[in-house]
Amino acid sequence: MTTFVLFDLEFTSWPGALEGDWQEPGQLREIVQIGALRLDDRYAVVEEYETLVRPVTNPRLSPYFTELTGIQQEKVDREGVAPARALSDLLGFCQDQSVLSYGNDMVVLGENVGWARARGEELQHSWLAARFLNVRPWLNHVAPTTATANVGRLWRVLGLPRPGSGQEHSALFDCHSLAAALRHLRSTGATLPDGFL
Structure with a gap:
């Protein structure tokens, strides 16, 4: 069975950080939450991965981040894992797969891998053992109504049932x-470009 992975990250943020591209002193895009789905060739979910991650440089979540994501400091403190463990687990989940994101989350993932290595932390799986691709340009092209939508709104913009x-x-x-959007587009005859899977 052919499978591929979708993944998404939530990472530290502050008011104006997106607009300023996280350039203010101390503003690092440290991963706080990882979500991933393994889909089969019919785009049905066959496996899920989710974890919370304890940021290192900015261990206290900003009120802005908490309001945006609903992720509470206490839950991260209680359930969050060390970055090297979370990154290793995600890279293991993605190994030998095409890994699609809606946007350049692979850049943020790469930053976090680099910081973990700079701290001397060992990762259990290689970044190079997966093929990371940004599906957003293609998706926005085949469904122009999605052009201004973030990934969590795709289902709504496309008029689909709430995905859980x-x-x-x-x-x-x-x-x-994102999975709901891809399934919908597939049902209308759109297929992912060659090389995506």
């Missing part, structure tokens, strides 16, 4: 939103 529980800006919910 959760909320926008929750990594796993956002993955389900």
Whole structure:
């Protein structure tokens, strides 16, 4: 059975960070939550991965981030894992797969891999053992109404049923939103370009 992975990240943020491209002193895009889905060739979910991650440089979540994502400091403190463990687990989940994101989350993932290595932390799986691709340009081209939508709103913009529980800006919910969009587009005859899978 052919499979591929969708993934999404929630990472530290502050008011104006997106607009300023996280250039203010101390503003690093540290991963706080990872969501991933393994889909089969019919785009049905066959496996899920989700974890919270404890940021290192900015261990206290900003009120802005908490309001945006609903992720509470206490939950990260209690359930969050070390970055090297979370990154290793995700890279293991993605190994030998095409890994699609709606946007350049692979850049943020790469930053976090680099910081973990710079701290001397060992990762269990290689970044190079997966093929990371940004599906957003293709998706926006075949469904122009999605051009201004974030990943967690794709289902709504396309008029689809809500893809389960959760909320926008929750990594796993956002993955389900992307999966719903891909299934819908497939049902209309759109197929992912060659090389994506």
